[in-house]
Amino acid sequence: MATRVRTVRRALAGLALALAAVGALGAGEPPGARLAPGAGPPRVESVEVKGPITGGTAEYLDAALRRARDERLDAVAITLDTPGGALDATREIVHAMLESEVPVVVWVGPAGARAASAGTILTLAANVAAMHPASNIGAVHPVTIGGKDVSEEAGKDMAEKVVNDTVAFVRSICAERGRNADWAEKAVRQSVSVPAEEAVKLRVVDLLAPDLRGALDRADGRSVKVAGGTRVLHTKNAVLLPQEPTVRQRLLSFLADPNVVALLMLLGTLGIGIEFYHPGAILPGAVGAFCLLLAFLAMRVIPVNVGAVILVLAGGGLRHLPRPRRRGRRDLHRARDRLLHRPGLARLPVRSRRLQRVPLGRLADAHRPRRSPRLHGLEGGPLAPRPAPARRAGPRRRAGVCPRRRRSRGGGGVHSR
Numbered sequence: 410m411a412t413r414v415r416t417v418r419r420a421l422a423g424l425a426l427a428l429a430a431v432g433a434l435g436a437g438e439p440p441g442a443r444l445a446p447g448a449g450p451p452r453v454e455s456v457e458v459k460g461p462i463t464g465g466t467a468e469y470l471d472a473a474l475r476r477a478r479d480e481r482l483d484a485v486a487i488t489l490d491t492p493g494g495a496l497d498a499t500r501e502i503v504h505a506m507l508e509s510e511v512p513v514v515v516w517v518g519p520a521g522a523r524a525a526s527a528g529t530i531l532t533l534a535a536n537v538a539a540m541h542p543a544s545n546i547g548a549v550h551p552v553t554i555g556g557k558d559v560s561e562e563a564g565k566d567m568a569e570k571v572v573n574d575t576v577a578f579v580r581s582i583c584a585e586r587g588r589n590a591d592w593a594e595k596a597v598r599q600s601v602s603v604p605a606e607e608a609v610k611l612r613v614v615d616l617l618a619p620d621l622r623g624a625l626d627r628a629d630g631r632s633v634k635v636a637g638g639t640r641v642l643h644t645k646n647a648v649l650l651p652q653e654p655t656v657r658q659r660l661l662s663f664l665a666d667p668n669v670v671a672l673l674m675l676l677g678t679l680g681i682g683i684e685f686y687h688p689g690a691i692l693p694g695a696v697g698a699f700c701l702l703l704a705f706l707a708m709r710v711i712p713v714n715v716g717a718v719i720l721v722l723a724g725g726g727l728r729h730l731p732r733p734r735r736r737g738r739r740d741l742h743r744a745r746d747r748l749l750h751r752p753g754l755a756r757l758p759v760r761s762r763r764l765q766r767v768p769l770g771r772l773a774d775a776h777r778p779r780r781s782p783r784l785h786g787l788e789g790g791p792l793a794p795r796p797a798p799a800r801r802a803g804p805r806r807r808a809g810v811c812p813r814r815r816r817s818r819g820g821g822g823v824h825s826r
Contacts, residue, residue, distance in 0.1 A: 451483040451647035453514075453625060458487060462494025462527040464709050465661030467501040469654045476652065477511040483643050484512045484628075487535070488621055490519075493526025495665070496551060496575070497709065503534045503578075507585060510637045512536040514644065516624040517544045517605070517614075526550075529596060533582045536633040537642070538614040539624035540605035546613060547602030549593070551575050554667050554708075572598060585634075589613055621649075657713075664707035677701030699723075 456473045458466055470487070477485045506513050515535035517524045520543040524532045529549050532538045540546065551571050553562050560568035576597045583590035589612045595601045608614045618624035629645035654662070663669060680697020684690060706716040 449648075451643045451645070452480075453484045453486050453644055453647040453649055454482050454652055455486050455488070455621070455649040456652045458531075459490045460492075460662070461666060462491055462498050462502070462531070463662050463665030464495070464498050464707075464713075465654070465658045465663075465665060466494065467498040467505075468661065469652075469658045470502050471505045472655075472658075473652045474505050474509045474511065474513075478509065482511060482650070483647060484514055484625070485509070486621055486625060486644075486649070487513065487515045487531075489515055489517050489524055489528055489531060490522035491524065491526075491528040491531075493528060493548075495709075496527065498665075499527040499530050500578070502531060503582065506531075506534045507582075508636050510635050512633050512635055512640055512642055514539065514624060514628055514642075516618060516621050517541060517546065518618075518620065520544070525602070529593075530579060530582065532614060533579060533586060533588055533593060536586070536635070537616075537624075537628040537631060538588075539616050539618045539628070540608060540614050541619065542605050542617050544605050545602055546605070546608050547596045548600045549575065549579065549596040550598070550600040554670065556667075587612075661707070661713065664703055665709075666707075670704055670707050673700045673704035673707065677704060 454473055454477045456470065458470070473485060476482075513535045514537045515524075515532050516539045517528070517532060518541035520541055522541060522544045524540075524544070524546045525548045527549075529546050532540075532546060551559060553559060558568065559571050563571075576594050579593040579597055580590045582588075583593050592601070592603075592611050592613055603611065603613070605614070605617055609617060616624070616627050618627055625644040625647055628642050631642045632639055633642060634640075664673070677697045677700035680693040680695075680700065682697075684694030684697065687693070702711070702716060702719060705711045706713060711719075
């Protein structure tokens, strides 16, 4: 038993330390990603966003914009294909795009791609927005993480607050970029969605392009507004510098998937419940707490750096816990586990008065099933200590009387011969 507990503890400690190390990795650019600026053709950083918008996506795009600023690149080109994502992560990305000194070009593609929900907001925030002719955009109405309407879980008043806040958010973006704010409001309130050609007519996006290279060529020469003022785009025949997400960003994007979050919450709750019903099992409680911590990290309830510190401390604590005591020792911890395991929490108040009369050394055996006094070593049983019998000065014994069964009238446990 002790060997199994030590093995489980070491495995959990190693896993916690490994995930904490992964969380600390890749905060910056991958090795060799930084290039020295110099004369030559325009240089454009190329990033690709596919799938839900999560905290990992926000960190990925923020790192790409910082790299483009530090290396003085001509633009950042984003290939977008997303069904939507978290609103808080979308706000972080939009804030970074509006505050960027480098122009941002968003192309919704390839064929069949979509910029739905949060993707629409990112497209509206770009300096130049382009779409593939066979793509669509729209449907920005906010929903919960499970896909339900906000009014079903938080009430009508909260749903109205969220919708109005999102409407004000998209209208401010459209006012900054010169886009159709009325259509953006309809996309939030009525979940309207339009194809690429109609989006160009409605002034939702700027142009159509069959690929990213075509979008950059058509955006060349445009004068756009950036954080530092006005800037003219030089993107024709540009050299594309791809930016790949780091291990940390990939892990955060995976954990933030709604299906993964739901599974982590389920496993965490199940593990904690098993530990409450079977105290001392260790493995279900540790795994449950670990899954809940990952779920909170994915939902951004706990910051990533704080979660990494918690994992480091948990891993170090598991590796330095004292070894479990032998099975034969009876102490207060073993008694506590038995009291919680056998009679249950509901019976503890009922038996509290009885437990107060039990010595501390026998607290572990307070709730064992009652046994025969003779088997338990009391009242002269076979396990009770026996004094040496007194010898009689006669060669003969009384017939029919077992000397070990006969007691003196005075009690005291002294046998007569």
